[in-house]
Amino acid sequence: MNDELVLYGNPRSRAQMVHFLLEELGIPYRLVVIDFEKGESRQADYLAINPMGKVPAIVHRGVTVTETGAIIAYLADAFPEKGLAPAIGDPQRGTWLRWMFFGAGVIEPAILDTMLKRPDAPRTTAGYGSYADVLDTLDTMLDPGPWILGERFSAADVYVGAELVWAAMFGVPDIADHPRIAAYIERIRDRPAFRMTAGV
Numbered sequence: 001m002n003d004e005l006v007l008y009g010n011p012r013s014r015a016q017m018v019h020f021l022l023e024e025l026g027i028p029y030r031l032v033v034i035d036f037e038k039g040e041s042r043q044a045d046y047l048a049i050n051p052m053g054k055v056p057a058i059v060h061r062g063v064t065v066t067e068t069g070a071i072i073a074y075l076a077d078a079f080p081e082k083g084l085a086p087a088i089g090d091p092q093r094g095t096w097l098r099w100m101f102f103g104a105g106v107i108e109p110a111i112l113d114t115m116l117k118r119p120d121a122p123r124t125t126a127g128y129g130s131y132a133d134v135l136d137t138l139d140t141m142l143d144p145g146p147w148i149l150g151e152r153f154s155a156a157d158v159y160v161g162a163e164l165v166w167a168a169m170f171g172v173p174d175i176a177d178h179p180r181i182a183a184y185i186e187r188i189r190d191r192p193a194f195r196m197t198a199g200v
């Protein structure tokens with residue numbers, strides 16, 4: 001079996017979040033840059049990896065994984081000795097999965113809809129309720145902090161944390177009104193692996 005780990009992405013994309021995780025894990029990998037300007041995400045050889053034509057994607061041990069949250073969860077589990085995912089059977093696993101899925105299914109659409117100023121869907125129908133609900137809930141996620149699992153930094157911080165850093169950089173509103181979230185964003189930005197992969 002080919003054990004090589006290949007990440008397809010580029011620094012100005014969600015692939016940065018996976019790159020951030022790889023540096024936190026400190027494992028060997030090969031980065032293949034997919035250049036959007038050259039149309040590489042829509043070329044046949046890349047569509048064979050991800051038919052969505054989206055990055056990030058990884059290939060590891062002959063298996064392709066796409067979707068940022070799934071890749072981050074997969075890699076944290078694939079290298080358990082690095083301690084970035086609570087083991088199956090550990091009650092903290094429930095908290096970890098909760099916020100990993102919150103990152104993909106709640107934070108991401110809430111941020112995008114807010115950035116694009118899309119009209120609000122009815123609160124009971126929208127999976128994220130309202131943007132204000134999401135911020136209030138993130139506040140509870142960080143109580144007591146400093147990380148999602150308390151004193152333990154994990155892959156959930158890589159995913160949710162990077163989403164929030166990017167949201168703040170793109171000027172998503174009201175984050176400054178939540179000092180706990182603002183301080184968390186600074187903690188993520190200060191991590192050497194984040195700085196190195198985001199070029200900040």
Ligand SMILES: N[C@@H](CCC(=O)N[C@@H](CS)C(=O)NCC(=O)O)C(=O)O
Nearest residue numbers: 013014041053054055056067068069
């Ligand atoms: N649901 C995907 C979204 C990935 C995504 O939209 N990636 C963007 C860059 S951030 C992309 O590849 N855009 C290039 C294109 O659509 O051609 C995930 O969470 O990984």
